Amino acid sequence: MSVILRVEGERWRAHLRALALRTPGLVPVAKGNGYGFGLGMLARRVQWLADQVRPAGADARLGDTLAVGTYDEVSAVAPRCAADLLVLTPWRPFVTPPDGVDPRRLIHTLGRLPDVSALAERHPGARVVLERATSMRRHGFDAAGLRHAARQLRQSKLRLEGVAFHLPLTAGAHLSEVHRLMTDVVAAELTDTTIWVSHLSPDELAALRTTYADFTVRPRIGTDLWLGDRGALRPQATVLDVHPIDRGELFGYRGRAAPRAGHLVVVSGGTAHGIGLEAPTGELSLKSRAATLARGGLDAAGLVRSPFLIDGKQRLFAEPPHMQASMLFLPLGSRVPQVGDRIDVRVRFTTTTFDRVELD
Numbered sequence: 001m002s003v004i005l006r007v008e009g010e011r012w013r014a015h016l017r018a019l020a021l022r023t024p025g026l027v028p029v030a031k032g033n034g035y036g037f038g039l040g041m042l043a044r045r046v047q048w049l050a051d052q053v054r055p056a057g058a059d060a061r062l063g064d065t066l067a068v069g070t071y072d073e074v075s076a077v078a079p080r081c082a083a084d085l086l087v088l089t090p091w092r093p094f095v096t097p098p099d100g101v102d103p104r105r106l107i108h109t110l111g112r113l114p115d116v117s118a119l120a121e122r123h124p125g126a127r128v129v130l131e132r133a134t135s136m137r138r139h140g141f142d143a144a145g146l147r148h149a150a151r152q153l154r155q156s157k158l159r160l161e162g163v164a165f166h167l168p169l170t171a172g173a174h175l176s177e178v179h180r181l182m183t184d185v186v187a188a189e190l191t192d193t194t195i196w197v198s199h200l201s202p203d204e205l206a207a208l209r210t211t212y213a214d215f216t217v218r219p220r221i222g223t224d225l226w227l228g229d230r231g232a233l234r235p236q237a238t239v240l241d242v243h244p245i246d247r248g249e250l251f252g253y254r255g256r257a258a259p260r261a262g263h264l265v266v267v268s269g270g271t272a273h274g275i276g277l278e279a280p281t282g283e284l285s286l287k288s289r290a291a292t293l294a295r296g297g298l299d300a301a302g303l304v305r306s307p308f309l310i311d312g313k314q315r316l317f318a319e320p321p322h323m324q325a326s327m328l329f330l331p332l333g334s335r336v337p338q339v340g341d342r343i344d345v346r347v348r349f350t351t352t353t354f355d356r357v358e359l360d
């Protein structure tokens with residue numbers, strides 16, 4: 001049964017367009033579960049951005065490049081847009097090249113010296129970005145490695161498309177690190193090229209452009225683009241069944257007894273959608289635990305909070321979520337929803353598998 005992502009289409013598109021127009025050089029990122037929308041839908045949106053009638057003076061590059069996380073994701077986006085495809089995970093000799101995609105559209109990321117020569121040997125003419133490691137310490141060359149890589153590259157048949165920095169999420173606190181990294185780029189004689197960056201604020205991007213006017217700066221953005229206007233997005237589940245239950249009556253996979261009289265509400269959405277157990281509602285300190293027990297609250301009965309909302313309140317799981325459905329416990333006195341009602345779900349978009357995206 002379905003968990004649906006309802007999208008207020010006009011509002012969402014207005015946000016995408018506005019962010020794209022105020023972010024010169026924007027490179028949309030589509031990876032993983034496609035931020036909840038799916039990779040195919042995001043690729044079509046990138047084409048839509050490219051097709052926009054632009055105000056005078058707007059960035060001509062809009063929608064010209066799409067970044068994906070892995071080589072396995074390339075085939076999901078390639079047929080749905082005309083953009084060049086930057087693969088964020090650094091190339092390794094063991095990656096399987098995507099099938100049926102014009103290799104001239106691919107921009108590879110390189111982060112280790114042996115990979116520079118290996119890629120040059122296998123794919124002469126390939127387009128590459130050299131990644132400089134940041135304080136993230138995930139991938140990339142150190143300062144000396146970048147100088148070696150740049151030298152190797154100049155003697156190879158690879159085509160340099162720039163240098164990449166993947167910065168941590170600490171918004172607005174990157175400038176000193178970026179200056180150090182740019183010093184390494186200049187020392188590697190990688191001048192007059194493109195700097196592909198993540199997680200810089202608009203002010204930091206502007207400062208970078210002013211200080212390093214010989215470089216082209218291209219911000220890679222996923223979350224703030226696709227999920228930047230949460231109000232346009234509404235994850236929903238459906239009420240599938242409602243059963244009255246008495247205190248002490250047994251239910252569920254584990255034959256547990258209802259802690260009180262009320263209703264079992266069966267809703268769509270379970271572990272297959274990425275819906276998991278949340279933290280217990282009660283605080284964990286002994287004192288607050290004792291207070292909860294004294295009140296005889298439902299959390300004292302071991303019930304935990306679910307991400308499903310009924311009448312604006314996050315309801316308790318009657319038992320852990322099933323694969324495609326969840327059983328909630330609604331105490332007596334609450335309004336009982338009808339079978340077929342849509343209810344809101346509070347989920348993380350990047351970890352939820354929606355069955356369907358509904359554009360309103």
Ligand SMILES: *Cc1c(COP(=O)(O)O)cnc(C)c1O
Pocket residue numbers: 029031088166197198199220221222223224
């Ligand atoms: C995921 C990713 C991004 C985009 O990150 P958001 O926080 O979703 O904007 C940019 N660069 C790299 C290398 C990434 O892996």
